Amino acid sequence: MPNRFISLSILASLLALSYGSAAQAQPIASTQTKRPNVLIIMADDVGYMDFGAFGGEAATPAIDDIAARGIKMSRYYTSPQCGPSRAMLLTGADNHQVGMAMIPETLPDEMRETPAYSMKWPKGTLTLADRLGAAGYQSYAVGKWHIGDVGANLPRKHGFDRSLIFDATGADNWATRSYLPIYDTIQWFEDDTPIARPNDDYSSKLFVDRMIEYINSGAADRPFFGYLAFQAVHIPVQAPRHFIENYNGRFDKGWHALRRERMAKGKKLGLIPADAVLPPQPKEARQWDTLSAEEQAFYARAMQANAGMIEAMDFHLNRLFQYLDKTGQLKNTIVIIISDNGPESGAVSRQNPLVDFWLSRQGYNSETETLGEEDSMVAIGMEWATAAAVPFARYKFHATEGGHRVPMIIAGPGIKPKDFEPARAHVFDILPTVLELAGLPASSAPNEPVPIGGRSLVPVLTGQADEV
Numbered sequence: 001m002p003n004r005f006i007s008l009s010i011l012a013s014l015l016a017l018s019y020g021s022a023a024q025a026q027p028i029a030s031t032q033t034k035r036p037n038v039l040i041i042m043a044d045d046v047g048y049m050d051f052g053a054f055g056g057e058a059a060t061p062a063i064d065d066i067a068a069r070g071i072k073m074s075r076y077y078t079s080p081q082c083g084p085s086r087a088m089l090l091t092g093a094d095n096h097q098v099g100m101a102m103i104p105e106t107l108p109d110e111m112r113e114t115p116a117y118s119m120k121w122p123k124g125t126l127t128l129a130d131r132l133g134a135a136g137y138q139s140y141a142v143g144k145w146h147i148g149d150v151g152a153n154l155p156r157k158h159g160f161d162r163s164l165i166f167d168a169t170g171a172d173n174w175a176t177r178s179y180l181p182i183y184d185t186i187q188w189f190e191d192d193t194p195i196a197r198p199n200d201d202y203s204s205k206l207f208v209d210r211m212i213e214y215i216n217s218g219a220a221d222r223p224f225f226g227y228l229a230f231q232a233v234h235i236p237v238q239a240p241r242h243f244i245e246n247y248n249g250r251f252d253k254g255w256h257a258l259r260r261e262r263m264a265k266g267k268k269l270g271l272i273p274a275d276a277v278l279p280p281q282p283k284e285a286r287q288w289d290t291l292s293a294e295e296q297a298f299y300a301r302a303m304q305a306n307a308g309m310i311e312a313m314d315f316h317l318n319r320l321f322q323y324l325d326k327t328g329q330l331k332n333t334i335v336i337i338i339s340d341n342g343p344e345s346g347a348v349s350r351q352n353p354l355v356d357f358w359l360s361r362q363g364y365n366s367e368t369e370t371l372g373e374e375d376s377m378v379a380i381g382m383e384w385a386t387a388a389a390v391p392f393a394r395y396k397f398h399a400t401e402g403g404h405r406v407p408m409i410i411a412g413p414g415i416k417p418k419d420f421e422p423a424r425a426h427v428f429d430i431l432p433t434v435l436e437l438a439g440l441p442a443s444s445a446p447n448e449p450v451p452i453g454g455r456s457l458v459p460v461l462t463g464q465a466d467e468v
Contacts, residue, residue: 035438036413037333038132038225039324040089040430041317043310044082044144044170044234045396046339046406047388050310054407055265057250057258058310062318063409066335070411071461074271074420078341078427080396080403082169085340085427086147086229090127090158092431092452098125104149105169105182119148121158124449128431129159132225135440140214141165143207143229145189156192160227162214164190164198164207173203173231173238174374181358202240203231208316212323223332223438228320232313233306235344235379236364237372243308243315244301244372251303254288254296255383258303262390271420272391279393279402285383298368299381302347305372306380306388334412334437336430342403343388345395347379413437416463423467428454433461 052060053067079085083103084095091098099118101111111117129139141155145165155163170179171186176197178186188197198206211228218224251258259278266272288296324330359365364377371378380388385395389402396403408425411417414437432442436456444451459465 035135035137035223037223037324037329038128038137038434038438039320039333039335040225040227040434041335041337042086042089042143042227042229043313043337043339044229044231045341045344046233046310047343047385047390047395048392048402048406049262049266049271049390050233050339050343050388051337051407051409053409055262055269055271056307056310057247058307058314059246060310060314062314062321063337066321066337066411067409069417070335070409070415071418071421073408073410073425074422076338076406076408076425076427078339078404078406080341080398082144082234082340083146083148086145087121088426088428088454089338089430090129090147090227091121091125091450092128092428092454093125093450094428094453097450097453098122100148103146103169120152121148122450125158126448126450127158128434129155129225129227131159131431131435131440132223132438133159133161135438137223137225137438138218139225139227140211140218141227141229142211142214143203143227144168144170144231144234145229150187151189151194154189154192161218162191164188164210165229166197170234170236171203171231172236174200177362179236179362179364179377202312204313204316208320212320215323215329216327230313232309233344233380235346236377237302237305237309237379238374238376239305239308239312239372241370241373243312244304245308246311247304247307250307251300252296254291254300255387256288258384258387259390262387266391269420276391278391281386282382282394285386288383294368298371299384301368301371302378302380303384305376305378306384308372332413334410334415334434336434337407337409338427338430339406342392342394342396342398342406343385344379345382345385345397347381410457410461414458415461418463421460423457423460423465425457425460425468426454428452429457429468430454432456433458437461 050056053064084100087095087100096116101116104119139160141160141163145167147153150167166188168186389395392402394400394402432454433456436442436458442456
C-alpha cells in the first residue's frame with residue numbers, strides 16, 4: 001500500500017476512477033407562546049459513539065448537557081446516505097415516496113424517469129416547516145441542504161421563512177471551493193437566491209452566527225423552528241488548529257486499539273450488551289503495526305482532526321444554547337441532535353497523479369504537520385470508520401447497522417429525562433414526534449399527496465410506553 005494512502009470511496013464510485021458574529025441577544029417578550037420552539041441539529045457522518053454522551057473521545061460538553069436533560073435514543077435508524085435521510089427528516093415520509101431514493105451524485109441517468117429517483121419533491125409535499133408554519137411558527141434553515149438536484153427543493157419553496165444553505169454533498173469549511181472534481185463550485189443560496197459564500201468564517205461559526213441572527217430578528221411572540229445542518233465531520237475533515245491539538249497523542253495506538261476501547265466503554269455505559277462481540281473489520285483493512293512510523297503519524301493526525309471538528313461544532317453549538325438560555329427560550333425549546341448516516345470511510349490518495357494535480361489546482365495539501373487545518377484535505381479512511389461505527393459493522397453507504405444506526409438525542413418540554421432509551425426510532429418518526437410535542441396533529445390529513453409515514457415517539461419519550 002503506498003504511503004499516506006487513503007481510499008476515497010466516494011470519488012471512486014462517483015467518477016469510476018482507479019485511485020483508491022452573532023446578533024446581540026435580546027430578551028424575549030413575556031407574551032411568548034406556550035408552543036415549544038424546535039431546534040433540530042443535523043451532524044454529518046457522525047458515528048454511533050462519536051459524541052461524548054455516547055462514549056466518544058471528542059469533548060462535547062454542550063451536546064452532553066442536552067443529553068443529560070433529555071433522552072439518548074440508542075436504537076435510532078436513518079438512511080446510509082445523507083440526502084435521503086434529510087428528505088425523510090423534513091417530510092416524515094419514506095425517501096422513495098418523495099423522490100430521494102439516493103443522492104443525485106451516484107444516480108444512474110436511466111433511473112431518473114422513475115418517481116422514486118426524480119430528485120425533486122412531488123407536488124404537494126409538506127415539510128415540517130410547512131406544517132409548523134401553518135401553526136404560526138417561524139422557520140429557519142442553515143447549513144448543508146443537499147436534498148435532490150441542486151436548487152430543485154430549496155428551503156423557501158418548502159415552508160422556511162429564512163435560509164442560508166449550500167446545496168451540495170459537502171464543501172470546504174472556510175472557502176467556496178469544491179472538495180470533489182464533480183463540482184466546478186459549491187452553490188450557496190440565501191432565501192433561495194444564489195449568493196457567494198458570505199465570508200471566510202469556519203463553517204460551524206458561520207452557521208451558528210446566522211441561526212442566532214435569524215432567531216434574534218424574528219417575532220418575539222411566535223415560536224421558531226430551526227434546522228441547523230453542520231458540515232462536521234464530512235469530507236474534508238477540517239477544524240481550527242487548537243481544536244485538533246487538543247487530541248495530540250490520543251489516537252497514536254491506532255484503530256484496533258480504539259475499537260477495543262470503544263467496545264469496553266460502551267459496555268460500561270450500558271450502551272452495548274455485555275456479551276456483544278466486535279464485528280470483524282473488512283478484509284481490505286490494514287493492520288496498524290504494518291504501517292510505517294510516517295503513515296501512523298499521518299493517520300493519527302487525521303483522527304485528531306475528526307475529533308477536533310466534532311469539538312469545534314460543539315463549541316459553536318454552545319454559543320447558540322447560551323443565546324437561547326439568556327433570552328429565556330432554551331427551557332421552551334425541543335432540541336434534537338442526530339447524524340445523517342454512519343461514518344465516512346473514504347479518503348484521498350496523494351500518490352495518484354490525477355488526484356495530486358486536482359488537489360493542487362484547488363489549493364489543497366495533505367501535509368501531516370497541518371493536517372485538518374485550513375487548505376488541508378483529509379478524511380479518516382475506512383479503518384478509522386470501523387472504529388467510529390463500533391459496535392456495528394461497516395459504515396456510510398452500507399445497509400449494515402454501521403451505515404445507518406447513529407446517535408440521537410432529544411430534550412425539552414414534554415420529554416421525561418432518561419439515560420439510554422432502547423426503543424426503536426427512525427428518522428421519519430421525528431416529524432410526527434415534533435408535531436405532537438407542539439400540540440399539533442401527528443398524522444396526515446385525508447388525501448394528502450405524500451402522507452406521513454413515521455410514527456410519533458411521544459409515548460416512549462413521556463414514559464407511557466416501551467415501544468411505538
